Amino acid sequence: QVQLEESGGGSVQAGDSLRLSCVASGNPATIGYAAWFRQAPGNQREGIVSFNTRTTTTVYADSVKGRFTFSRDIAKGTHTLFLQMDSLKPEDTAMYYCATNPRVRMVDGLLLPTSYNYWGQGTQVTVSS
DSSP: OEEEEEEOOEEEETTOOEEEEEEEEESGGGOOEEEEEEEOTTSOOEEEEEEETTTOOEEEOTTTTTTEEEEEEEETTEEEEEEEEOSOOGGGOEEEEEEEEOOSOOSSOTTOGGGOOEEOOOEEEEEEO
16 A cells, blocks of 8 residues: 655645655555646646656656656655656646556556545645746
8 A cells, every 4th residue: 555645735826846755665666657647626636747766657648748857866765756747837727646556567557546546635726927
């Protein structure tokens, strides 16, 4: 089992940057895929990036491609997932969640919420114009 805790959200102006963090504890070595999702009020949860821990392949949603960057740090048994968000826009305003699953291989559904087993509580990002 994996426990996830996000941090780093806040209120910024359009064009600013934020870096979100997600600390994975419990049994992070079992993580197969890691992802970031976001959900704005009244909207469905949107997958924005998925990372394959074995191949280190990263997939981005078109809405964030070129502006957001996923990275990972493994140190002393602690796995931390990062989401660097640059050139933020008001439409990026949402609650951001990290999520993982233990799968070895996924053919599709990389950015679907139903593909992930473990979720953090979320961190709020608000971008004003």
